[in-house]
Amino acid sequence: MKRILNAQTIKYLNKKIKVCGWVDSRRDHGGIVFLDLRDRSGILQILCSPDSVKEVKEEYVLEVEGEVRKRPINMINPEIETGKIEIKASKIKVLARAKTLPFDIKTLKVSLPTLLDYRPLTFRNEKIRAIFKIEEEIISSFRKTMRKLGFSEFQAPTIVPLATEGGADVFHIDYYNYDAYLAQSPQLYKQIMLGALERVFTITRAYRAEPSITTRHLSEYISLDVEMSFIDSWADLMDTCEIVIKNILSDVQKKCQKELKTLGAIVPKTSSKIPRLKMREAQEIIFQRTGRDNRQEPDLSPEDEKEICNFAQEKKKSELVFITHYPTKKRPFYTYPDPEDSDYTLSFDLLCRGLEIVTGGQRIHEYEKLLKNIKEWGNKPKNFLFYLQAFKYGMPPEGGFCLGAERIVKQILGLENIREASLFPRDMERIDQRLSILQPKKKKK
Amino acid sequence: MKRILNAQTIKYLNKKIKVCGWVDSRRDHGGIVFLDLRDRSGILQILCSPDSVKEVKEEYVLEVEGEVRKRPINMINPEIETGKIEIKASKIKVLARAKTLPFDIKTLKVSLPTLLDYRPLTFRNEKIRAIFKIEEEIISSFRKTMRKLGFSEFQAPTIVPLATEGGADVFHIDYYNYDAYLAQSPQLYKQIMLGALERVFTITRAYRAEPSITTRHLSEYISLDVEMSFIDSWADLMDTCEIVIKNILSDVQKKCQKELKTLGAIVPKTSSKIPRLKMREAQEIIFQRTGRDNRQEPDLSPEDEKEICNFAQEKKKSELVFITHYPTKKRPFYTYPDPEDSDYTLSFDLLCRGLEIVTGGQRIHEYEKLLKNIKEWGNKPKNFLFYLQAFKYGMPPEGGFCLGAERIVKQILGLENIREASLFPRDMERIDQRLSILQPKKKKK
Numbered sequence: 001m002k003r004i005l006n007a008q009t010i011k012y013l014n015k016k017i018k019v020c021g022w023v024d025s026r027r028d029h030g031g032i033v034f035l036d037l038r039d040r041s042g043i044l045q046i047l048c049s050p051d052s053v054k055e056v057k058e059e060y061v062l063e064v065e066g067e068v069r070k071r072p073i074n075m076i077n078p079e080i081e082t083g084k085i086e087i088k089a090s091k092i093k094v095l096a097r098a099k100t101l102p103f104d105i106k107t108l109k110v111s112l113p114t115l116l117d118y119r120p121l122t123f124r125n126e127k128i129r130a131i132f133k134i135e136e137e138i139i140s141s142f143r144k145t146m147r148k149l150g151f152s153e154f155q156a157p158t159i160v161p162l163a164t165e166g167g168a169d170v171f172h173i174d175y176y177n178y179d180a181y182l183a184q185s186p187q188l189y190k191q192i193m194l195g196a197l198e199r200v201f202t203i204t205r206a207y208r209a210e211p212s213i214t215t216r217h218l219s220e221y222i223s224l225d226v227e228m229s230f231i232d233s234w235a236d237l238m239d240t241c242e243i244v245i246k247n248i249l250s251d252v253q254k255k256c257q258k259e260l261k262t263l264g265a266i267v268p269k270t271s272s273k274i275p276r277l278k279m280r281e282a283q284e285i286i287f288q289r290t291g292r293d294n295r296q297e298p299d300l301s302p303e304d305e306k307e308i309c310n311f312a313q314e315k316k317k318s319e320l321v322f323i324t325h326y327p328t329k330k331r332p333f334y335t336y337p338d339p340e341d342s343d344y345t346l347s348f349d350l351l352c353r354g355l356e357i358v359t360g361g362q363r364i365h366e367y368e369k370l371l372k373n374i375k376e377w378g379n380k381p382k383n384f385l386f387y388l389q390a391f392k393y394g395m396p397p398e399g400g401f402c403l404g405a406e407r408i409v410k411q412i413l414g415l416e417n418i419r420e421a422s423l424f425p426r427d428m429e430r431i432d433q434r435l436s437i438l439q440p441k442k443k444k445k
Numbered sequence: 446m447k448r449i450l451n452a453q454t455i456k457y458l459n460k461k462i463k464v465c466g467w468v469d470s471r472r473d474h475g476g477i478v479f480l481d482l483r484d485r486s487g488i489l490q491i492l493c494s495p496d497s498v499k500e501v502k503e504e505y506v507l508e509v510e511g512e513v514r515k516r517p518i519n520m521i522n523p524e525i526e527t528g529k530i531e532i533k534a535s536k537i538k539v540l541a542r543a544k545t546l547p548f549d550i551k552t553l554k555v556s557l558p559t560l561l562d563y564r565p566l567t568f569r570n571e572k573i574r575a576i577f578k579i580e581e582e583i584i585s586s587f588r589k590t591m592r593k594l595g596f597s598e599f600q601a602p603t604i605v606p607l608a609t610e611g612g613a614d615v616f617h618i619d620y621y622n623y624d625a626y627l628a629q630s631p632q633l634y635k636q637i638m639l640g641a642l643e644r645v646f647t648i649t650r651a652y653r654a655e656p657s658i659t660t661r662h663l664s665e666y667i668s669l670d671v672e673m674s675f676i677d678s679w680a681d682l683m684d685t686c687e688i689v690i691k692n693i694l695s696d697v698q699k700k701c702q703k704e705l706k707t708l709g710a711i712v713p714k715t716s717s718k719i720p721r722l723k724m725r726e727a728q729e730i731i732f733q734r735t736g737r738d739n740r741q742e743p744d745l746s747p748e749d750e751k752e753i754c755n756f757a758q759e760k761k762k763s764e765l766v767f768i769t770h771y772p773t774k775k776r777p778f779y780t781y782p783d784p785e786d787s788d789y790t791l792s793f794d795l796l797c798r799g800l801e802i803v804t805g806g807q808r809i810h811e812y813e814k815l816l817k818n819i820k821e822w823g824n825k826p827k828n829f830l831f832y833l834q835a836f837k838y839g840m841p842p843e844g845g846f847c848l849g850a851e852r853i854v855k856q857i858l859g860l861e862n863i864r865e866a867s868l869f870p871r872d873m874e875r876i877d878q879r880l881s882i883l884q885p886k887k888k889k890k
Contacts, residue, residue, distance in 0.1 A: 003675060020675050022839055040597075040643040059839040095675075096810060098839035120637045120834040129641055136598055152485075153581055155850075157869040158603065158650050159616075159627075159665050161876040161883060171604075173627070174617045176654070176873040177887045178880045182604075182618070189869065192565045196574055198485040205603050205650065209621070220604050230448060230465050230540075365541060386877040389565040394467055394504040394543035405600075424602040424634065428621040431606040432831040435623045438606060442622045 001065065007041035007081050012068045019044060019087065020095070022124070023060045025106070026053075037062060037087075038124075045071070045086040052092045059098035059105075059124075065091040112417060116425060117433045123423070130259035132423060134252055135409045139203060141251035142224045142403065145244050146201040151226065154193050156186030156204040162383050169209045171219075182207035185402065187334070190227035191363060192390045194398055199228045211428065215417045216302075216355060218406060219426040226360075227400030234336065234346040234362035237399045238322055241350060241358055242274050244403070245320065252412060265413045268319035268352055275312050276322040276348075282308045298327045306354035324348040333377035334370065336362035336399070346399070352411045360401025367391040446510065452486035452526050457513045464489060464532065465540070467569070468505045470551070471498075482507065482532075483569075490516070490531040497537045504543035504550075504569075510536040557862060561870060562878045568868070575704035577868060579697055580854045584648060586696035587669045587848065590689050591646040596671065599638050601631030601649040607828050614654045616664075627652035630847065632779070635672035636808060637835045639843055644673045656873065660862045661747075661800060663851060664871040671805075672845030679781065679791040679807035682844045683767055686795060686803055687719050689848070690765065697857060710858045713764035713797055720757050721767040721793075727753045743772045751799035769793040778822035779815065781807035781844070791844070797856045805846025812836040 001018040009017060021039035033053050035046040046064055056062065066089040077083035102118065103110055108125050115122050122128055143153070159173060160183045171182040185206050193200040206223040226244070231237065252260070253267045260267065277285070283295045286307045294304055300323065312321035325344040328337055335345040347361030364370045370391050374381050381388065409421035419425040429435055446463040454462060466484035478498050480491040491509055501507065511534040522528035547563065548555055553570050560567050567573055588598070604618060605628045616627040630651050638645040651668040671689070676682065697705070698712045705712065722730070728740045731752045739749055745768065757766035770789040773782055780790040792806030809815045815836050819826050826833065854866035864870040874880055 020841065040641070061839045061841045095841045096839045097812075099812070099837050101838065117831075118834060120640055120831065121838050123638075124641045132599070135600075139598075139600075153584075154577070154868065155580075155584075155650075155667050157665060157871065159652070159871050159876060161878075161880070172619045174619075175876070176656075178876075178884050179887070180876055193568070195565055196485070196569045205600075207604070211621075220602060222600050367542075367544070383883065386562075386565065389563060391541075392544050393546065393566050394506045394541045396465065396506045396540045423599065426602065426604050431604060431620070431623075431625055433606075435606070438828065439623050442624070 003063070005041040006037065006039045006044035009044060009068050009087065010082055010085055013085065014067065014069060016065065016067050016090075017087070018063065018065045019046075020063045021061070023056060023058050023062060023098075026056065026058060035062075037064065042082060043080050044082045045077075046089050047086050048089045048092060052089060055097075056092075056094065057098060058101060060094060061096035061098075063093040063095055064089050112419065113434065116419060116430065117437075119424060119432070127262055130256075130262045131409065131413060131415075131421060133259050134256050134263075134412065135405060135421065137252055137256050138248050138405060138408055138412075139222070139224065141248045142244060143201075143203065144251075145247045146226065149199070149240065149243070151199040151201045151228070152193075152197045154190075154197070154200050154202050156183070156189045156202045156225070158183045158205055158207070160188075169211065171207050171209050184208060185223060186225050187332075188384075188387045190225050190400060191334070191395075191398070192387060194227055194229040195390045195393070195395060198230060198396075201226045213427060213429065216407065216410075217427075218418055218422055219428065221422070222405035224403040224405055225400070226402065227398065229365075229396040229398035231362070231397050231399055234399055237360055237362065237401060238276065238324075238348055241348075241360060241401050245274075245350065245358065245408075246270065248408065249412070263413055267412055269317070270320045271316055271318040274320045274322055274350070275316040275318055276324055277308070278325040279323050279327075279344075280325070282323050285311055298330045302354075305351050305356065309351050309354045312351075320350060320352045322348050322350055331361070333373040333379065334363045336364050348401075350401075352408070353414075355407060355411055357407045357411055358401050358403045360399065362397070362399035365391060365395040365397050367395075448508070450486040451482065451484045451489035454489060454513050454532065455527055455530055458515065458530065459513065461510065461512050461535075462532070463508065463510045464491075465508045466506070468501060468503050468507060468543075471501065471503060480507075482509065487527060488525050489527045490522075491534050492531050493534045493537060497534065500542075501537075501539065502543060503546060505539060506541035506543075508538040508540055509534050557864065558879065561864060561875065562882075564869060564877070572707055575701075575707045576854065576858060576860075576866060578704050579701050579708075579857065580850060580866065582697055582701050583693050583850060583853055583857075584667070584669065586693045587689060588646075588648065589696075590692045591671065594644070594685065594688070596644040596646045596673070597638075597642045599635075599642070599645050599647050601628070601634045601647045601670070603628045603650055603652070605633075614656065616652050616654050629653060630668060631670050632777075633832045635670055635845060636779070636840075636843070637832060639672055639674040640835045640838070640840060643675060643841075646671045658872060658874065661852065661855075662872075663863055663867055664873065666867070667850035669848040669850055670845070671847065672843065674810075674841040674843035676807070676842050676844055679844055682805055682807065682846060683721065683769075683793055686793075686805060686846050690719075690795065690803065690853075691715065693853065694857070708858055712857055714762070715765045716761055716763040719765045719767055719795070720761040720763055721769055722753070723770040724768050724772075724789075725770070727768050730756055743775045747799075750796050750801065754796050754799045757796075765795060765797045767793050767795055776806070778818040778824065779808045781809050793846075795846075797853070798859075800852060800856055802852045802856055803846050803848045805844065807842070807844035810836060810840040810842050812840075 003018050003020050021037040024036040024038040027034040033048045037044045037046050066087040071086050105125050173180040186202050186204050202225045210217040249267050287293050312318050326347045328345050331345050338344045349356045350358035406421040410418050448463050448465050466482040469481040469483040472479040478493045482489045482491050511532040516531050550570050618625040631649050647670045655662040694712050732738050757763050771792045773790050776790045783789045794801045795803035851866040855863050
C-alpha cells in the first residue's frame with residue numbers, strides 16, 4: 001500500500017489507507033488511545049487499541065494502516081485541516097523509537113541558547129518550522145522577481161584571496177600554506193559578472209567575524225545579492241530594490257497566511273512609493289523630533305534607525321524607508337561619489353521597522369577612478385588585479401544592492417534575536433552548539 | 446529613449462531606437478565603419494561614420510541611437526539572430542573605454558592557466574558564456590524536479606565544528622580562538638532536516654582540501670544535495686536520482702540548443718532504465734574485458750570507471766551506469782550496511798562517460814547503531830551530539846545523494862578539465878589567479 005500524506009486523508013473517507021509520521025502527542029482514554037500523528041503536511045488523529053501502541057511515546061515514528069472515518073460531532077477539531085476525520089488503526093508498525101524528550105517541544109518554554117543547542121529537535125516545533133517556511137518563501141520570491149526582470153543567476157565563490165570590505169571582521173583560512181579568507185560579500189564577483197551578463201543576482205553565504213554579540217549580526221548569513229549595469233541613474237537601483245522588497249512582502253502575505261497566523265505576525269505595510277531621505281535630512285528630522293543632535297555623525301546609530309522608522313510610519317504611512325547619501329568615508333572604495341557633493345555617495349540603505357535590511361549604491365565603473373580609490377582607501381592595486389580587469393576592459397555605469405535574508409525574516413516576524421531567523425546560527429560562541437561545551441578555547445594570539 | 450536589447454531590434458524595422466553594448470569587433474571600410482555590438486541578448490551590426498567612432502576600439506562600451514534597416518541581400522549573416530538587419534547610427538556615446546586587450550577574446554587561443562587568470566575578460570567569450578548558461582540550466586532543472594517531487598529547499602551552513610567526512614582534506618578556519626572547518630558536504634545537516642521536513646534538498650558550496658591537482662577535483666564546488674525519509678527501500682533513492690539526472694539531461698537538451706551547438710557538444714544518451722551493477726560485478730566484467738584483475742580492490746580506479754562506462758555504452762546503450770554495494774570500510778560511518786552481506790553497503794555512485802557525477806546511499810537511521818559506528822570509525826560521539834539528536838528522538842528510514850554540478854557540466858560538454866566548468870575555480874595553486882603571483886608561500890607546518 002502506498003503511503004499518503006496526512007493532509008490528503010480527507011479525500012479517502014471510509015477507505016483503507018497508509019500514513020506515516022511522528023507521534024506528536026498521546027492521550028490514553030481507558031480502552032482507547034488517541035495519537036496525533038505529525039507529518040510534513042500536518043496533524044492527523046489516530047485511534048488505536050492500547051495493546052497496539054504499548055511502547056509508543058512522543059516522537060516515535062510510525063507507519064499506520066487503517067480506515068478513514070468521520071469523527072463524532074463533539075470531537076471535531078476546527079484548528080486542524082483533518083479535524084473532521086480520524087483513522088481507526090488496524091496495523092501499527094514502529095519505524096523508529098525515540099528517547100524521552102528533554103523538554104516539551106510543543107510549548108517550547110526554553111531559553112534561546114537551549115533552543116539553538118537542541119535545534120535538530122526544536123525545529124520539529126510548528127512555530128519554528130513556520131519561521132523557515134517564510135524564509136524559504138522570501139528567497140523564492142527574490143529569485144522569481146530577479147528572473148522576471150531579466151537577471152541571470154550565478155554561483156559566487158566563498159573562498160577569496162583578500163579581505164574585500166575591510167580588514168578586521170574577516171575569517172582566515174589555512175589554504176595549502178597560503179592565506180585565504182571567507183568572503184565578506186560576493187561584491188567583487190557580482191561586479192565582474194556584469195562584464196558579460198549585464199544583470200546578475202546570486203544567493204550565497206557571506207561571512208563576518210563580528211567580534212561582539214548583538215541581536216542583529218551573524219557570523220554566517222544568507223546574502224541575496226543583485227548587480228545591474230547600463231543604469232540611467234542610481235535611482236534605477238532603488239526602483240529595482242523597491243520592486244524586489246514589495247514582491248517579497250506581498251508573496252509572504254499571500255503564500256504564508258497559515259505561518260503568519262501561527263506566529264501572530266503582521267507583514268510590514270508600505271506606502272505606494274517607499275519614502276527616500278538623505279542621511280543628513282534624517283538626522284535633522286531626528287533632532288527636531290527628539291532633541292538628540294547627531295547631525296554631525298557619519299552614520300545613523302541603531303537608535304536613530306528606529307526613530308527615523310517611527311517618523312516614516314507616522315508621517316508617511318510606511319514601515320520601510322530609504323536613507324541615502326551616506327558619507328564617502330564610511331562607504332567602501334567602490335562606492336560612487338555624489339557628483340554634486342563628493343563628501344557623500346550615491347548609496348542607500350533600506351530600513352524596515354528600525355533595522356537596515358538592504359544596503360546598496362552606484363559603483364565606480366571608470367577604471368582610473370577605481371584604481372585611484374583603491375589606493376586612497378589604503379589598499380594595494382596589485383591585490384585587485386583580477387577584479388580590475390572587469391573595469392580595465394570596458395564596464396558600463398552600474399550598481400547594486402544586497403538583502404540580508406535573516407534580517408528580513410526577523411523584521412517581518414518581529415523576532416527579538418536574529419539567531420531565531422537562522423537555521424544553524426554561527427557566532428563567536430556558537431557553531432551548532434555552544435563551543436565552550438565542545439572545545440577548549442585557544443590562547444588568544 | 447528607452448534602451449532595447451539587440452535581439453529585440455528585429456521588431457523595429459525602419460524605426461529609431463537606442464541600443465547599448467560592448468564593441469565585439471570593428472571593421473573599417475573606407476568611408477564606413479562596421480561595429481558588431483554585443484549585449485546579453487546577442488550581436489548587432491552598427492553602421493557608423495568614421496568620425497563618430499574615431500577612438501572606439503574592441504570592448505568599448507557604447508550607447509547607440511539609430512535607425513533599424515534591412516541589410517543588402519549580399520550582406521545577410523545567417524549565423525546571428527539579427528543577421529538580416531543593421532543599425533544606421535545617428536548618435537554614438539562612449540559609456541566606457543577599454544585598454545588594449547592582452548589577447549583576442551573571440552578566438553581565445555590561450556592556455557588554461559591564462560584563461561583562468563583572465564576570467565573577468567575571457568568570460569565575455571561566447572563559448573565560455575555558453576558553458577555557464579548550461580550550468581545555470583542544470584541547477585535550475587535540479588531545483589524544479591525536487592520541488593515537483595515535494596522536497597523543501599533549505600540553506601545549509603558551511604562553517605562547521607568538525608571534519609565530517611574524514612580528517613585529511615578539510616580546510617581549517619581561525620574562528621574566534623576556536624577551531625572550525627569548511628563543510629566537506631552538507632551531509633549531517635540535510636539528515637537533521639529530515640526530522641521535520643521529511644524530504645529536503647540544498648544547493649550549496651562544499652570544500653575539499655585536495656592535496657593534489659587532478660582534472661576532476663576542485664577545492665570549492667557546487668553540491669546539489671538531496672535527502673529523503675520514509676523510503677521503502679534503498680532502491681527509492683536510485684529511482685529518484687534517475688528522475689533528477691534524466692530531467693537535467695533533457696532540460697539541457699531542450700533549453701540549451703544554441704549553447705550545445707556553440708560548444709559542439711552532444712548530451713549523453715541513456716537507456717530507458719539506467720543499468721545498475723554491483724561493484725564486484727563491475728570488476729568481474731572489467732576483468733573479462735581487459736584481463737585487468739582488480740577484483741579484490743575496495744574501489745574502482747579512474748581507469749575502471751572509464752572501462753565500465755564503455756561496457757554500459759556498448760552493451761546497455763547507456764552512457765550512464767549505477768555502481769552499487771561499495772565496501773563498508775570505504776564508505777563513511779553513516780552508510781547503511783547491506784543486510785545480506787555487511788561487508789558491503791547500500792550505497793551507489795552514478796558514473797557518466799567515465800566519471801562519477803553522483804554519490805549516494807541509504808543511511809543508518811537507528812540511534813544505537815549509528816552511535817556504535819561513530820565509535821568504530823574512530824570518532825568521538827561527544828563531537829556528534831548535535832547531529833545525534835536527530836536520531837535519538839525518532840528518525841525514519843532514510844537516504845540521499847549528491848550531484849557535483851561542475852562534474853555534470855564537464856561530462857555533458859566533454860571538457861578536459863573541471864576548472865573549465867567552474868566560474869572561479871579554487872585549487873591548491875589558485876584563488877582567482879595563481880597564488881604564486883600574489884603571495885609568498887608560507888613555510889610548511
